[in-house]
Amino acid sequence: MKLIVLAFSNFIASIAMGIALTIVPWELSESLGGERVLAFTATYATAILIVLAPISGRIVDRFSRRSTLMMCIVVMAVVLQISSITYGNAFLKIASLSVFYFASQVFFLFFYNALSAFIQEVFNEEERGKVNGWMQLEMQASTFVVGLLMIYAVKSSDFQFLLQLNSGLMVISALMFCFIPYKKQERPARARVSRSVFRTILKRKDLVLLGVCANISFVSVMMLNIVHPIYLNSVLKLDVSALAQLSISYGLGAALSGFLISRFVSAQSALTIMRACLSVFTATLLTISLLPTFTTIFIGAALLGAAGSSIRVAFNTYVMSMVEKDIFGSYLSVISSLTYIQRTLFGFLLSMLIVGFPASNYYWFVFAIGCLGLILLQVHAVLASTQKLELSEA
Numbered sequence: 001m002k003l004i005v006l007a008f009s010n011f012i013a014s015i016a017m018g019i020a021l022t023i024v025p026w027e028l029s030e031s032l033g034g035e036r037v038l039a040f041t042a043t044y045a046t047a048i049l050i051v052l053a054p055i056s057g058r059i060v061d062r063f064s065r066r067s068t069l070m071m072c073i074v075v076m077a078v079v080l081q082i083s084s085i086t087y088g089n090a091f092l093k094i095a096s097l098s099v100f101y102f103a104s105q106v107f108f109l110f111f112y113n114a115l116s117a118f119i120q121e122v123f124n125e126e127e128r129g130k131v132n133g134w135m136q137l138e139m140q141a142s143t144f145v146v147g148l149l150m151i152y153a154v155k156s157s158d159f160q161f162l163l164q165l166n167s168g169l170m171v172i173s174a175l176m177f178c179f180i181p182y183k184k185q186e187r188p189a190r191a192r193v194s195r196s197v198f199r200t201i202l203k204r205k206d207l208v209l210l211g212v213c214a215n216i217s218f219v220s221v222m223m224l225n226i227v228h229p230i231y232l233n234s235v236l237k238l239d240v241s242a243l244a245q246l247s248i249s250y251g252l253g254a255a256l257s258g259f260l261i262s263r264f265v266s267a268q269s270a271l272t273i274m275r276a277c278l279s280v281f282t283a284t285l286l287t288i289s290l291l292p293t294f295t296t297i298f299i300g301a302a303l304l305g306a307a308g309s310s311i312r313v314a315f316n317t318y319v320m321s322m323v324e325k326d327i328f329g330s331y332l333s334v335i336s337s338l339t340y341i342q343r344t345l346f347g348f349l350l351s352m353l354i355v356g357f358p359a360s361n362y363y364w365f366v367f368a369i370g371c372l373g374l375i376l377l378q379v380h381a382v383l384a385s386t387q388k389l390e391l392s393e394a
Contacts, residue, residue, distance in 0.1 A: 002122060002180050003131055007138045009176035010115070013073055014142035016166035016173070020080060021104055022150050023159050024097045041098050045105040046347075050340045056110045057333025058194055061326060064184040065118040070174040072111045077170035079103045084163035109336060117329040120320040122182060125267065129317040133262020136309045140255035147247065190391050191326040200391055201331050206383040207322060209376055211335030212342070214274065214315035216373030217281050217308035219342045220366050221250075223350055224304075227362045228297075234359045236294055246301045253305030261310040270318035271384075274311055275377060281307035282370035289363040324390040331389065 060068055083100045086092035115135075123131050190196055202208065228246060232238045265273055284303040288296055323331045350365055 003127075003134060005176055005179050006119075006131070007134050009173045010135065011138045011142050012169050012176070013173035014139060015146055016080075016169040017076070017104065017107075018142055018146035019149065019162055020100070020166050022146065023162060024083075024101050024104075027159065028094065028097055028101070041101050045102050046340060046344055049105060049109055050337050050344070052106060053109060053333045053337035053340060054194075054198065054330070055333070056113050056336070057330035058197075059110070060114045060117050060329025060333070061187060061191060061197075064182075065114050065121055065329075066177050066180070066182045066184075068114040069111065069118060070177050072107055072114065073170050073174040076103065076107050077167045077174070080163050080167035080170065084160050084167065087160040087163065113329055113332045113336065116316060116320070116332055117325075118182075119316075120328055121185065121325055122180065125321055128320050129265040129313065130262045132313045132316045133258050133260075133265070136258025136262075136313055137255050140251045140258070140305075140309070143251050144248065144255075147244070147251075185325065187326045188391070194330075196391070197327050197330050198334065201327065201334050201389065204385070204389050206380055206385055207319065207331070207389055208334060208338070209380045209383065210315070210319070211331075212338050213278065213373050213377045213380060214311055215335065215339040215342070216369060216376070217278065217304075217311050219339065219346060220281070220285070220369050220373075221304065221308060222343055223346055223366045223369065226347070226350060226354075227366060230354065231292065231362065232294070232297075235292075235361075238294065242294060246298060249298050249301040250305035253302035254309035255305075257306035258309035258313055261313050265314050265317050267318055267321035270314040273314040274318075277307040277310040277314070278370070278373055278377060281311070282367065282374055285363065285367040285370045289361065289367045292361055292363055322388055324388065327389070327391060 079100050083093075083096040086096040119128060119131050119135075229243055232242050236242075261273065281304060284300045284307065288300045319331070320328070346369060350362065353360070353362060353365055
């Protein structure tokens with residue numbers, strides 16, 4: 001019952017946020033001056049998130065994780081409601097939509113760290129692999145539903161009403177968490193000292209490195225979100241429908257793999273699954289780089305989705321058993337900071353390549369990122385320890 005309520009609550013929130021995050025960038029790009037606001041907001045949001053990530057971890061560990069989740073959702077509901085109210089005013093519309101876009105990036109940082117910590121606290125070790133798999137399935141299913149709604153059911157005249165509707169859906173999602181049995185666990189006094197907590201986490205180079213490796217697939221996909229439209233349009237001369245097809249292919253592969261891998265993943269098998277899936281992920285990128293036709297890219301998108309989803313499920317299942325509950329949110333926040341740094345660095349390098357070598361095969365750059373992940377995973381194998389990450393290690 002806990003799993004059903006959790007999955008359904010997240011499904012509702014994911015649909016609401018998915019629709020809003022499709023409407024908002026579109027509306028900003030259509031408004032006079034809005035495209036510059038969008039570009040600026042996206043740029044400074046990533047930089048600020050690097051700083052906010054450690055703070056998010058301390059909040060997740062210090063307060064009730066259910067309350068943190070509910071507060072994140074309610075705050076976004078309020079921001080959505082304000083955006084819908086100011087929609088009719090040209091200046092306030094751009095300002096409020098920009099605030100929403102920035103707030104959504106902060107929301108995902110806090111929400112997903114709190115969600116992972118909540119799953120660790122509420123579900124036992126035998127259940128976590130299954131729960132992580134269902135979360136991947138829910139995420140991809142909601143993306144698919146949002147895509148269908150935006151293509152076939154939503155018109156521009158509906159946008160203001162949809163912002164209000166999504167605000168209501170977010171509130172319903174928050175209330176559903178009340179039906180999940182939960183009792184906040186008291187954290188030891190030492191877990192409240194940030195310096196001690198982060199010193200303890202950073203001492204475990206193997207687990208920090210593992211987090212970097214686990215997010216290499218995510219960073220690669222972020223780079224592909226830039227590469228795909230440029231290559232499909234400039235080189236293959238295809239229209240936007242090709243991009244939609246790739247999104248569907250990726251989503252179906254991720255949903256199916258995430259669900260299936262949860263049937264047998266465990267803390268003992270997780271590292272083996274990660275190595276195998278990252279190898280498949282990198283081999284797929286190599287194939288696309290060698291044969292960058294639409295057919296290869298389309299099939300490769302499904303494999304990338306499947307491998308990336310499996311890596312995420314395996315990583316979450318493993319670290320939930322390896323990191324003490326009292327500091328799990330802080331551990332995730334360290335990994336989030338490193339992920340945002342990677343995303344910023346590789347995004348800058350890719351931008352330089354695009355400027356210097358227009359209409360090139362940028363898939364080789366993304367393949368190089370995958371290779372880096374494989375190398376770092378081999379380094380992790382040398383450093384790996386079976387000892388649980390606890391405050392007593394400080």
